[in-house]
Amino acid sequence: MADILTTVSTAINLATRLREIGKNIEDAEFKNLLADLSLELADAKLKIADLVSENASLKEKLNEVTSATGERCPSCNNRTFKIISTRPHPTFGDLGAKEREYKCSTCGFEESKLVDP
Numbered sequence: 728m729a730d731i732l733t734t735v736s737t738a739i740n741l742a743t744r745l746r747e748i749g750k751n752i753e754d755a756e757f758k759n760l761l762a763d764l765s766l767e768l769a770d771a772k773l774k775i776a777d778l779v780s781e782n783a784s785l786k787e788k789l790n791e792v793t794s795a796t797g798e799r800c801p802s803c804n805n806r807t808f809k810i811i812s813t814r815p816h817p818t819f820g821d822l823g824a825k826e827r828e829y830k831c832s833t834c835g836f837e838e839s840k841l842v843d844p
């Protein structure tokens with residue numbers, strides 16, 4: 728994806744060189760079109776930089792989800808449902824029962840489970 732930024736930078740340099748050459752051409756329409764082209768290219772470069780950054784974070788997220796080894800989340804079905812805490816169950820703790828808190832790192836779904844001793 729870094730290549731596409733290089734391509735746009737090259738295109739911007741070409742437009743800049745055309746502007747230099749265009750100084751010798753007394754054609755208002757030519758100059759206006761060249762100015763428009765330079766603006767469009769600068770805008771495209773910014774948008775591409777955003778897409779490159781978004782793509783990198785999406786890849787990271789996808790890798791996180793596909794390589795997850797937790798339980799399946801009852802809400803989103805990804806294997807990112809993991810235990811975050813455990814404690815004696817408020818009612819059945821005296822009998823050895825535990826309450827485990829689970830949270831999904833993909834969708835944020837939380838649930839507690841009663842675990843028999």
Ligand SMILES: [Zn+2]
Nearest residue numbers: 800803831834
């Ligand atoms: Zn989930």
